[in-house]
Amino acid sequence: MNNPQLNAAGELQHLLSIEGLPRAILTQILDTAHSFVGVTEREVKKVPLLRGKSVFNLFFEPSTRTRTTFEIAAKRLSADVINLNIAASSQTKGESLLDTVANLSAMQADIFIVRHAASGAPYLIARNVKPHEHVVNAGDGRHAHPTQGLLDLYTIRHYKKDFTQLTVAIVGDILHSRVARSLIHGLTTLGAPEVRVIAPETLLPTGVESLGVKVFHDMKKGLAGADVIVMLRLQSERMRGALLPSAQEFNKNYGLSADKLSLAKPDAIVMHPGPMNRGVEIDSAVADGPHSVILPQVTFGIAVRMAVMSIIAGN
Amino acid sequence: MNMLPDAEALCAKLVAELKPHIKPTTAMIGLYTGGAWLAQKLHPQLGLSTPLGLMDIAFYRDDYHKQGLHHDPKRTEIAFEVEGRDLLLVDDILYTGRTVRAAMNELFDYGRPASISLVVLADRGGRQLPICAQFCGTTVDVPEGRRLRMKRAETGRLRLEIDSE
Numbered sequence: 136m137n138n139p140q141l142n143a144a145g146e147l148q149h150l151l152s153i154e155g156l157p158r159a160i161l162t163q164i165l166d167t168a169h170s171f172v173g174v175t176e177r178e179v180k181k182v183p184l185l186r187g188k189s190v191f192n193l194f195f196e197p198s199t200r201t202r203t204t205f206e207i208a209a210k211r212l213s214a215d216v217i218n219l220n221i222a223a224s225s226q227t228k229g230e231s232l233l234d235t236v237a238n239l240s241a242m243q244a245d246i247f248i249v250r251h252a253a254s255g256a257p258y259l260i261a262r263n264v265k266p267h268e269h270v271v272n273a274g275d276g277r278h279a280h281p282t283q284g285l286l287d288l289y290t291i292r293h294y295k296k297d298f299t300q301l302t303v304a305i306v307g308d309i310l311h312s313r314v315a316r317s318l319i320h321g322l323t324t325l326g327a328p329e330v331r332v333i334a335p336e337t338l339l340p341t342g343v344e345s346l347g348v349k350v351f352h353d354m355k356k357g358l359a360g361a362d363v364i365v366m367l368r369l370q371s372e373r374m375r376g377a378l379l380p381s382a383q384e385f386n387k388n389y390g391l392s393a394d395k396l397s398l399a400k401p402d403a404i405v406m407h408p409g410p411m412n413r414g415v416e417i418d419s420a421v422a423d424g425p426h427s428v429i430l431p432q433v434t435f436g437i438a439v440r441m442a443v444m445s446i447i448a449g450n
Numbered sequence: 451m452n453m454l455p456d457a458e459a460l461c462a463k464l465v466a467e468l469k470p471h472i473k474p475t476t477a478m479i480g481l482y483t484g485g486a487w488l489a490q491k492l493h494p495q496l497g498l499s500t501p502l503g504l505m506d507i508a509f510y511r512d513d514y515h516k517q518g519l520h521h522d523p524k525r526t527e528i529a530f531e532v533e534g535r536d537l538l539l540v541d542d543i544l545y546t547g548r549t550v551r552a553a554m555n556e557l558f559d560y561g562r563p564a565s566i567s568l569v570v571l572a573d574r575g576g577r578q579l580p581i582c583a584q585f586c587g588t589t590v591d592v593p594e595g596r597r598l599r600m601k602r603a604e605t606g607r608l609r610l611e612i613d614s615e
Contacts, residue, residue, distance in 0.1 A: 146518075162522075163522055166522040166523075167519060167522060169525055170506065170508070170509070170522075170523040170524070170525045171509075172522060173526055173527065174509065174526075177559060177560060178560070178561070179559040179560070180561075181559070181590070182509035182510065182556075183509070183510060183560075184495055184519075184553070264514040271561050305491060430578055445509075446518070446519055447520045448515070448518075449514055449515075449518025450518050450519075
């Protein structure tokens with residue numbers, strides 16, 4: 136099978152999706168990230184690997200956190216970083232996606248970090264770049280957000296060490312979540328025996344069971360015995376789509392409160408990709424409580440992005 | 451084939467040579483993988499006040515643009531202040547000098563040591579950079595196209611071997 140992410144030698148050339156990546160490559164990224172966490176704890180948080188390389192942050196959709204963490208990661212690898220707020224420039228003047236990329240390529244780009252509202256846009260770019268150029272998907276439509284999935288996997292491995300005994304519950308708006316999709320693929324590849332999704336029927340994609348997950352509509356049943364709880368952001372723009380009665384109603388049934396958290400294992404960890412809606416999908420007492428690893432996720436995210444960029448740029 | 455010296459005897463010789471040079475500010479760092487093995491032998495015999503540091507120079511190699519990150523790098527762990535220390539940098543085999551160059555660059559991202567001395571089990575010549583070892587177990591002539599390696603048995607015993615490249 137021709138995997139557009141891998142080169143002829145089976146090495147990672149672009150990171151477009153966790154789906155289809157072999158376990159060995161996921162493990163290579165997580166192990167390399169572990170070394171970079173060491174770098175980020177030093178006084179000088181910089182290594183010279185990508186000196187002279189140019190990383191273009193191509194964000195066709197607004198983002199602060201993801202763009203910033205990619206920028207920090209690239210700078211800590213000594214690359215030059217150029218941020219393009221495309222929504223406010225060429226696209227509004229009618230330039231096509233591939234023309235924008237061709238222009239940036241003529242400016243000697245080495246890595247494109249791409250976020251786009253259209254699923255598949257990073258694939259289109261990856262098919263059209265030069266052999267020495269690399270593409271990282273920073274979120275495309277509802278499809279994938281592989282570096283978020285990888286940083287979630289890194290966080291889980293950091294606290295739980297081994298995937299093969301874990302019960303992971305992913306809660307909330309699975310339907311619109313590229314984060315959930317990426318994480319589910321990663322967990323199944325790394326051998327997590329039980330991945331649960333907990334959501335109302337209206338926020339689940341049809342056929343979600345085919346991803347190898349167990350479906351729960353009752354959050355209390357779904358959280359019982361969980362080692363890891365991943366809360367997803369309820370996107371307020373979805374509330375108008377008649378998928379849900381109200382934020383209060385959602386919080387009552389699917390928000391993570393201290394009471395509901397007590398049904399999980401006593402040493403369960405609580406994760407959230409951010410930005411959080413306090414009082415909607417997660418209560419402040421939980422978000423700021425002892426089970427929460429939400430801020431370490433952000434820190435690990437930088438090391439994971441350093442790992443991804445340094446692996447692809449070297450292949 | 452040449453008889454190679456016994457690596458364990460060379461370790462004992464290095465310990466004897468190093469002992470008179472140990473100061474309160476001396477600390478040791480071993481380079482993965484062979485240098486870390488060697489340092490794990492030497493460190494307990496020298497009475498150093500700081501824990502052994504271990505370093506992987508993968509992020510500082512000068513052949514990244516040709517080779518990429520081909521192995522899974524280990525995390526560098528240095529649990530003491532590098533600033534002002536007299537460092538013993540330990541590697542198994544000294545060859546081109548490029549690993550030592552990379553290690554020194556990485557060390558300076560931790561602080562400014564007072565001095566760095568290089569400790570190696572064997573020097574096989576072939577330097578491409580102006581680097582030499584201050585403490586060297588032995589020198590070995592290696593035939594063209596062959597490679598000198600230090601290996602560790604399951605018992606922890608070290609030995610030198612010449613492989614085909």
